[in-house]
Amino acid sequence: MTTTAMPLLRLLPAWLCAVLALHAIGAKLATAYAAPLPLSVHAALDAAGLPADALALAVLPVEGRFPRWLVQAERPMQPGSTMKLVTTAVALDLLGPNHRGSTELLSTADVRDGVLQGDLVLRGGADPELGLPQLWALLGELRRLGVREIAGDVLIDRTLFQPPRADIGLPPFDEAPEFPYNGIPDALQLDANLLEVELESDASGRVRARAWPPLPALEVDANAMVPSARPCADWDEDWQSPPEVSASAGVLRVALRGGFPPACSQRVRLHLLDRLALNERQVRWVWQTMGGTWSGRAREAETPAQARLLARRQSRPWGEVLRTLNKRSDNPLTRLLYLQLGVPAMAQAPERTTADRSADRVRQWFADHGIDTAGLVLDNGSGLSRSERITPLQLARLLQVAWQGPHAPDLLMSLPVAGIDGTMRNRLKQGPATGWARLKTGTLRNAVALAGYVRDTQGHWWVMAAMVNHDEASRKGRPVLDALAEEVARRGARLVSHHDGIWPYRTEP
Structure with missing residues (x-):
């Protein structure tokens, strides 16, 4: 600090100086530990030979905003079949679980x-x-x-x-x-x-x-x-x-x-x-x-x-069919449900495709629930797409909204249970997430993802949305996501082990 600045500081009130000092310390900590990864996740990344910037994630409490853990959380990522959560949650809200074909x-x-x-x-x-x-x-x-x-x-x-x-x-x-x-x-x-x-x-x-x-x-x-x-x-x-x-x-x-x-x-x-x-x-x-x-x-x-x-x-109500859709990660079923979102608006714009109208309704649902759509790219609603993108924070916020809505039981019932059934039957078979975490998987050649609800050892529930985008993601990325889910199951987003001790998860607004 220059000597010319010192007299100016003496003129400031003591409380304001303290605030400025705390802000400077917080800025340094935010730079050094903006979003530290747990040692187990670092180890999984190292073992897989994947760079840390291939991973993006958001962990939030099912209700409220804090504490939370954000790592590249606003980066648009390829979600694979975790995009099915978007189609599922929006369809449950707009069409209802009793909707039938x-x-x-x-x-x-x-x-x-x-x-x-x-x-x-x-x-x-x-x-x-x-x-x-x-x-x-x-x-x-x-x-x-x-x-x-x-x-x-x-x-x-x-x-x-x-x-x-x-x-x-x-x-x-x-x-x-x-x-x-x-x-x-x-x-x-x-x-x-x-x-x-x-x-x-x-x-x-x-x-x-x-x-x-x-x-x-x-x-x-x-x-x-x-x-x-x-x-x-x-x-x-x-x-x-x-x-x-x-x-x-x-x-x-x-x-x-x-x-x-x-x-x-x-x-x-x-x-x-x-x-x-x-x-x-x-x-x-x-x-x-x-x-x-x-x-x-x-x-x-x-x-x-x-x-x-x-x-x-x-048909049976879609609320029942969702169990097959999500546990088996059925692409055609998801695409069929996604298209039905656009049917009510077809008479208003007959020159547009049903898929375009479905995308409009999904975007409007996001806007109605205060979720920013910047970076969101919709194609067919299943994740089997080279173009679909969503940020971890957008997906986590959607899961928060769904948890607080009337159709949360229908969504939870449809998700694979860690170590028990569906696409999660052979993952997380022994640990705090086993039998509790309800997670949708996603896999493309260059993307793997895991998103859903995780219960920690203290009985608190968290939403988790994590994605690895990398050329080697489908071969090497799953252990990274599994390590992350285990960490959330142990302590949620409250604390994370870092090389220099225990640091709070990122909690910026």
């Missing part, structure tokens, strides 16, 4: 002598559970009405969402678009648009394949698959995309490619056919098994204005 059969035609004298409409209402058994029950209602023959076509109505077929022209997310996690939902979502295939090889490596159920006008050919040296459980490592699909005389032939282990048997569900072609074969097979006849075809169309309802089914 539906599927309907309609027609403008009359029924005479057991024949529906025109087209049958199969209208999708974002039913998350419409499989072949549910379709069988729905068509059974048609048989109960005395219909044994459909004289016209089956019109597939997916227009609840815009565009109705978001899968058309969309570049694949990765090199395995056929696998279930890459499913792009539509409003019908019949059997998740998946074809079940049985693959079986003998000791010599010769592979046989068949579809199940045996859908009409469809052949699955595995003659081009070659023996693989991998274990049977890792058969998909040698899968080659895409399969070759050809048509001849109305029969579709799917030729599978890649390697498959000898003496191996697998039953898998894959995206192998265009969904309209698949839906036609699914409806035809179910209708034929019920003794019905139909010689028409399936085509995409909107429900005619004068169509009357013949049969309808409803």
Whole structure:
């Protein structure tokens, strides 16, 4: 301090000098220990060979603002599947846990002598559970009405969402678009648009394949698959995309490619056919098994204005489906729920996509609850995206709001329990977080994340949102996040062990 400044300081009141001194000391401490990491987290980072700046996190009490722990907490990060927490919490608040999807059969035609004298409409209402058994029950209602023959076509109505077929022209997310996690939902979502295939090889490596159920006008050919040296459980490592699909005389032939282990048997569900072609074969097979006849075809169309309802089914409430969505980290289910957020606003802006309207509603929900949206990037609501971003603080604040809302039990019920079930069943199996922490995982090639609710040893609950973004994150980042969760389970955000002793967590406003 210069000597010219000393007389000025003497003119200041003593209390103001003390405040300035404390501020200077606090600034130095904030610089040196702005957000110290626990020794266990440092050790996990060092063991993984990851830099400290790859980690961003926010730990807050479930109620109130302090104490809290913020490390790069306002840095937009790739969240992986922890983004499902955003879709879940906002949908619970805006749609409610009793929101249901539906599927309907309609027609403008009359029924005479057991024949529906025109087209049958199969209208999708974002039913998350419409499989072949549910379709069988729905068509059974048609048989109960005395219909044994459909004289016209089956019109597939997916227009609840815009565009109705978001899968058309969309570049694949990765090199395995056929696998279930890459499913792009539509409003019908019949059997998740998946074809079940049985693959079986003998000791010599010769592979046989068949579809199940045996859908009409469809052949699955595995003659081009070659023996693989991998274990049977890792058969998909040698899968080659895409399969070759050809048509001849109305029969579709799917030729599978890649390697498959000898003496191996697998039953898998894959995206192998265009969904309209698949839906036609699914409806035809179910209708034929019920003794019905139909010689028409399936085509995409909107429900005619004068169509009357013949049969309808409803799914279970989404509040129950969320258990599957979050514990299994189901991408298509999450994307289906995310799109439903935008449906109420579709009439106001018909030129915009449903996904854009969903993003608007999520942003408005954040604003309504005082959560800054700077850096928030929304795509499909599932986290299976190269573009989605959220800051740890935004995600932690969302979890705080959800905890204090009326649907907190529904959210908590849906989350994996540390060391017990879901995607957390093999993590945090022995420690203070086991059986208590409810955490959503997230994984991409360059990102891992962990977010949810953690109970400490004193019985206090905390929200935690932590993300590691790095080229090696998916291979090396999980132990870092697990060490962090264990620290929160021990002491919450009150104290953190540092190299020079015990320091309070960062508590700036």
